[in-house]
Amino acid sequence: MGAQLARFYARLYGDQYIDESPNLPPATEESINVSFERLLMASMPYQVILVRFRNIYRWDNPTETALWLAGYIFFWACNQLAGASVRRKWSFISTHARLSPRFSYTKE
Secondary structure (H helix, E strand, O other), X not given: OHHHHHHHHHHHHHHHHOOOOOOOOOOXXXXXXXXXXXXXXXXXXXXXXXXXXXXXXXXXXXXXXXXHHHHHHHHHHOOOHHHHHHHHHHHHHHHHHHHOOOOOOOOO
């Protein structure tokens, strides 16, 4: 029943946006490069987070890594790892939203 209902609404509202021609545009090096650049730009915030994690596990800054390790051991000893991770994520999101620069994209 659910699959039939989903198909019904997909056809009702989605048919106007779906091109039924079987011919797709050819994949050229330029179109692949454009898509790859868009993917890289869209994933930039995640790349920043992953680079920070890499710096922590590689001990690039021993003081910062030691602080993360001390916090992990403390919350592990208090049996509060899940709560601490939720609080950390919430504080990161709120701080990032407050302090991040606003970008203005202009056409050239």
